[in-house]
Amino acid sequence: MQDDQSLSTLSLAVLGLISEQSRTGYDIRKAFATTPIGHYCTSPGAIYPALKRMDACGWIVGSTANKESLRPKKVYALTEAGRKKLKQDVSQPVTREDVMYRMDHLLLRFAFMGKLVSRQKTAKFLTGMGAEIDSYVASLKQFQGEAGKQMPLHGVLAMENGIEGYQAHSRWTRRAIRSFNR
Amino acid sequence: MQDDQSLSTLSLAVLGLISEQSRTGYDIRKAFATTPIGHYCTSPGAIYPALKRMDACGWIVGSTANKESLRPKKVYALTEAGRKKLKQDVSQPVTREDVMYRMDHLLLRFAFMGKLVSRQKTAKFLTGMGAEIDSYVASLKQFQGEAGKQMPLHGVLAMENGIEGYQAHSRWTRRAIRSFNR
DNA sequence: AATTTCATGTAACCAGTTACATGATTCA
DNA sequence: TGAATCATGTAACTGGTTACATGAAATT
Numbered sequence: 001m002q003d004d005q006s007l008s009t010l011s012l013a014v015l016g017l018i019s020e021q022s023r024t025g026y027d028i029r030k031a032f033a034t035t036p037i038g039h040y041c042t043s044p045g046a047i048y049p050a051l052k053r054m055d056a057c058g059w060i061v062g063s064t065a066n067k068e069s070l071r072p073k074k075v076y077a078l079t080e081a082g083r084k085k086l087k088q089d090v091s092q093p094v095t096r097e098d099v100m101y102r103m104d105h106l107l108l109r110f111a112f113m114g115k116l117v118s119r120q121k122t123a124k125f126l127t128g129m130g131a132e133i134d135s136y137v138a139s140l141k142q143f144q145g146e147a148g149k150q151m152p153l154h155g156v157l158a159m160e161n162g163i164e165g166y167q168a169h170s171r172w173t174r175r176a177i178r179s180f181n182r
Numbered sequence: 183m184q185d186d187q188s189l190s191t192l193s194l195a196v197l198g199l200i201s202e203q204s205r206t207g208y209d210i211r212k213a214f215a216t217t218p219i220g221h222y223c224t225s226p227g228a229i230y231p232a233l234k235r236m237d238a239c240g241w242i243v244g245s246t247a248n249k250e251s252l253r254p255k256k257v258y259a260l261t262e263a264g265r266k267k268l269k270q271d272v273s274q275p276v277t278r279e280d281v282m283y284r285m286d287h288l289l290l291r292f293a294f295m296g297k298l299v300s301r302q303k304t305a306k307f308l309t310g311m312g313a314e315i316d317s318y319v320a321s322l323k324q325f326q327g328e329a330g331k332q333m334p335l336h337g338v339l340a341m342e343n344g345i346e347g348y349q350a351h352s353r354w355t356r357r358a359i360r361s362f363n364r
Numbered sequence: 365a366a367t368t369t370c371a372t373g374t375a376a377c378c379a380g381t382t383a384c385a386t387g388a389t390t391c392a
Numbered sequence: 393t394g395a396a397t398c399a400t401g402t403a404a405c406t407g408g409t410t411a412c413a414t415g416a417a418a419t420t
Contacts, residue, residue, distance in 0.1 A: 001378085001379090008379070008380090010379080010380075011379095024398095024399075024400090025399080025400065025401090026398065026399050026400075029399095030398095035325070035329070036322055036325060036341060036344060039282060039283065040283065040380085041380065041381075043380085043381065043382075043383095044399090044400070044401065044402095045380075045381065045382070045383085045401090045402080045403090046379080046380050046381075048400065048401055048402090049379080049380085049401095049402095050379085050380090053379090072399095072400085073398090073399065073400085074399095074400080100221060101221060101222065107340050107343055107344070108340075110336060110339070110340055111336050111337055111340040112336070113336055114334050114335065114336040114337075122336075140218055143217070143218060147217070152296050153296065153361070154292060154293050154294070154295055154296040154304075155293055155296075157292070157354075157358050157361065158289050158290075158292055158293040159218060160354065161289055161351065161354045161358075162218060162289070164350045164351075164353070164354050165347055165350050165351060165354075167350070168346045168347050168349070168350035169343065169346075169347060171346070172339075172342065172343045172346050172347075176339050176343075179335070179339065183406085183407085190407070190408090192407085192408075193407095206370095206371075206372090207371080207372065207373090208369095208370065208371050208372075211371095212370095222408085223408065223409075225408085225409065225410075225411095226371090226372070226373065226374095227373090227374080227375090227408075227409065227410070227411085228407080228408050228409075230372065230373055230374090231373095231374095231407080231408085232407085232408090235407090254371095254372085255370090255371065255372085256371095256372080365420100366419100366420085367418100367419080367420075368417100368418080368419070368420090369416105369417080369418070369419085370415100370416080370417070370418085371414100371415085371416080371417100372413100372414085372415095373412105373413080373414085374411105374412080374413080375410100375411090375412080375413105376409105376410090376411090376412105377408105377409085377410085377411105378407105378408090378409085378410105379406105379407095379408090379409100380405105380406090380407090380408105381404105381405085381406080381407100382403100382404090382405085382406105383402105383403090383404090383405105384401105384402080384403080384404105385400100385401080385402080385403105386399100386400085386401085387398100387399085387400095388397100388398075388399080389396100389397080389398070389399100390395100390396080390397075390398085391394105391395085391396080391397090392393100392394090392395085392396095
């Protein structure tokens with residue numbers, strides 16, 4: 001995990017959770033298991049190595065409680081570098097690629113923006129996201145118009161599913177912007 | 183890739199495309215790059231090894247054209263075992279986990295069902311999918327009701343986005359079922 | 365003559381999955 | 393006292409990413 005690369009979805013989720021409050025690996029696993037936050041790997045084999053990597057990068061620091069015990073509990077806190085990294089990651093402009101295959105990542109970015117960027121910046125993020133979604137929907141509809149005729153029913157329906165999902169995201173975006181301008 | 187494991191999304195997409203018609207690795211890359219079919223890796227580093235693995239499993243066979251040339255073109259065709267494997271994979275019951283984090287995989291399964299299972303089975307798949315989505319939406323709303331009050335605006339909005347996306351999928355499911363009963 | 369498209373691959377790397385391993389504390 | 397929960401890790405594996413490498417055929 002290089003410093004300049006963008007965070008994986010798992011790393012983003014972990015770093016975001018720690019940015020809200022200091023947490024142990026177990027706390028994070030519990031959050032993944034019990035809340036609708038990107039519920040991937042609740043497995044220790046993903047989370048503990050990720051924590052280790054981010055510690056090595058200097059984005060989080062682990063303070064060990066119960067040092068004398070055999071299994072000391074490690075509470076990770078966000079560092080200033082970590083806050084910077086997270087802020088930088090969530091602040092990237094929204095690209096077509098984000099919309100095409102990283103919507104979950106995009107929503108995580110939004111979810112953790114609260115304490116990191118201004119309301120204006122958040123509104124701008126949502127505007128950019130809405131614009132990219134709308135432009136992508138337009139291209140999907142164009143494809144539908146061109147290739148749709150010779151596509152089998154299943155393909156046509158699957159495309160409609162995709163378009164309608166994105167349209168729902170687009171509507172949400174507009175509503176969210178209003179709630180930030182209010 | 184064991185024979186009994188379920189296909190990765192990439193493998194499903196590749197196998198599905200080959201099930202429609204025999205294709206070369208390049209054809210598949212082109213399909214990923216130019217159609218809205220799960221547009222992941224258009225990179226040869228993912229597709230050629232995947233083809234090799236599926237060939238080794240006996241799901242596809244490559245017939246080499248231009249044998250005398252330095253870079254012979256390999257056209258892959260679906261085998262009977264491959265057709266069985268694909269049919270088995272798309273026919274699995276829809277689980278909560280599929281809905282929670284494999285919606286794209288689910289839609290791919292639907293998209294390739296056309297030539298593999300009966301209209302009744304397809305309608306049943308859609309019914310199951312709709313039921314799982316609705317039940318998941320219900321649980322999300324319950325979470326929203328319980329934890330929503332103490333959640334920050336960003337979290338609340340992100341949850342709404344998720345719920346509305348799933349509701350769009352649910353509406354689509356009902357419409358798709360109608361089009362299969364018609 | 366140069367560029368694009370067709371066409372297939374490998375090698376190093378890395379993150380996530382699965383399975384295993386260990387042990388303390390709390391609660392019924 | 394036994395089960396559930398708290399708590400942290402490692403090891404082997406595997407699939408996908410990035411970058412590299414090659415060269416023919418078609419188009420401009």
